Amino acid sequence: MSRPVTSAAVGTDTTHPIIPDPSVEAARAEALAWGARPRRLGGWYFAEHVIRTMGAYKWTIIAGALGQPLLYLLGLGAGLAALISTPVQDGDSSVRYLVFIAPALLMTAGISVASEEFTYPVMAGFKWRRLYFGPNASPISSPQIVTGTILGALLRIVIVVVVYFAVLVIFGAVPNLATGWLLMPIGALAALSFGLPLMAYAASLEHDSGQFALVQRFIFMPMFLFSGTFYPLANLPIWLQWVGWISPLWHASELGRAVSYDKPIEPWLMAVHLGYLLVLSVGAFLIARRIFTRRLAQ
Numbered sequence: 198m199s200r201p202v203t204s205a206a207v208g209t210d211t212t213h214p215i216i217p218d219p220s221v222e223a224a225r226a227e228a229l230a231w232g233a234r235p236r237r238l239g240g241w242y243f244a245e246h247v248i249r250t251m252g253a254y255k256w257t258i259i260a261g262a263l264g265q266p267l268l269y270l271l272g273l274g275a276g277l278a279a280l281i282s283t284p285v286q287d288g289d290s291s292v293r294y295l296v297f298i299a300p301a302l303l304m305t306a307g308i309s310v311a312s313e314e315f316t317y318p319v320m321a322g323f324k325w326r327r328l329y330f331g332p333n334a335s336p337i338s339s340p341q342i343v344t345g346t347i348l349g350a351l352l353r354i355v356i357v358v359v360v361y362f363a364v365l366v367i368f369g370a371v372p373n374l375a376t377g378w379l380l381m382p383i384g385a386l387a388a389l390s391f392g393l394p395l396m397a398y399a400a401s402l403e404h405d406s407g408q409f410a411l412v413q414r415f416i417f418m419p420m421f422l423f424s425g426t427f428y429p430l431a432n433l434p435i436w437l438q439w440v441g442w443i444s445p446l447w448h449a450s451e452l453g454r455a456v457s458y459d460k461p462i463e464p465w466l467m468a469v470h471l472g473y474l475l476v477l478s479v480g481a482f483l484i485a486r487r488i489f490t491r492r493l494a495q
Contacts, residue, residue, distance in 0.1 A: 239341035240348065243332055247349025262357045265309075266364040269302050270295070273427075287429050290460045292372075299370035300380055300453025301426040303361045304446055307384040310357050311392025312417060314350035316409045319399040322346075329493055339490040343396075347482070350392065351385065358384035372458045379456040387449030390474040393481035400488040420444045425451075448473050 251258060273295075285297040322329040329342050337345075358381050362371070371377035395412065402408060423433060423440040424447035430438055441447035448470040454460040455467065462470075 239332075239337035240344035243337060243342050243345025244348035244352075245345075246328075246332070247346055248352060251349070251353060258353060258356070261310075262360045263364075265306055265357075266302070266361045270299075270364060270368050270370070273298060273302070285429070287454065287460060290454075290458060292458050295368065295370050296372060296458055297454070298427060299365050299368075300457045301424075301446070301450040303358060303365065303380055303384050304387045304449040304453060305421055305426065306361050307354050307358045307388035308391045308417075308446060310354050311350065311388035312395060312413070314353060315346075315392040315396035316399050316412070319346065319396055320402055320405060323400065323492060324403075324405070329489070333493040339493045340486045342493070343482070343486050343489050346396070347389070347393070351389070354385055354388045354392075355381070358388075370457075373456070376456040376459075380453050383449055383452050383456070386474050386478065387445055390445040390449070390477040390481075393478050393485060397481050397485040397488055400485055400492065420446050445474055445477055 284291045285294050287297060332342055333339055361384070362378070362381050365371050365380075366374070366377075371380070398412075399409075419440055423437055424430070424444040425433075425441050426446065430441040430447060433441070451460075451462065452467065452470050452474075455462045
């Protein structure tokens with residue numbers, strides 16, 4: 198009859214400790230080293246993926262970046278502005294019509310690119326092409342995927358606003374170049390303040406039922422038309438001015454006009470314009486991170 202095995206019978210012999218296999222330990226250390234870099238720089242790696250994906254339609258990006266400012270400025274600046282000889286009275290400033298609309302057109306260009314990059318591509322990452330799930334299974338984390346998506350889109354936004362600014366300078370639409378260059382970072386911030394809420398919304402959608410088309414028709418277009426883009430917001434009836442007050446385009450355009458042709462704006466109002474754009478961007482970024490983390494954990 199066999200004796201029951203006790204814990205003492207199977208205890209570890211401390212007089213003969215197990216010696217780790219050096220080859221196994223070396224392989225383990227190498228694996229940890231390979232995973233450490235993506236965990237630290239995962240956002241940049243995913244941004245590289247987004248940028249390389251844009252290479253498939255790089256000529257569309259280049260044509261849009263060059264063609265849009267030229268068409269708008271030739272149509273509105275050289276065309277419509279030629280018929281408007283009276284200077285635009287914007288508060289205490291009196292400027293040519295082209296100079297008045299130029300900052301708003303640059304902000305609109307950045308926002309338009311953001312509305313492209315943060316809608317269908319984001320939904321494709323979850324639903325149609327499922328591009329987010331593979332990286333999420335690697336050392337790259339869900340928040341890093343969000344950061345990489347934003348950085349990749351931001352590169353295209355920066356290219357567009359820089360080219361737009363260069364065309365504005367060529368057309369003589371930026372009187373004060375000493376501060377006018379700030380139109381470019383303001384344009385990028387305006388794009389994020391509109392695009393990141395769209396990104397969070399796109400990440401929350403399970404199915405495409407035409408929601409993005411509705412956003413273009415009933416959010417982007419009214420914002421473009423009623424945010425003081427073509428005339429001062431004060432010219433609108435008071436019951437319609439609220440569209441501009443809640444629009445990131447109006448806040449960004451007011452900042453742009455202040456740096457472009459020194460439109461007088463109270464310091465506290467400048468802080469309100471900048472703070473509004475920052476709150477929209479940071480708040481939407483945090484919401485997008487939470488939605489990405491929840492969906493990619495399913």
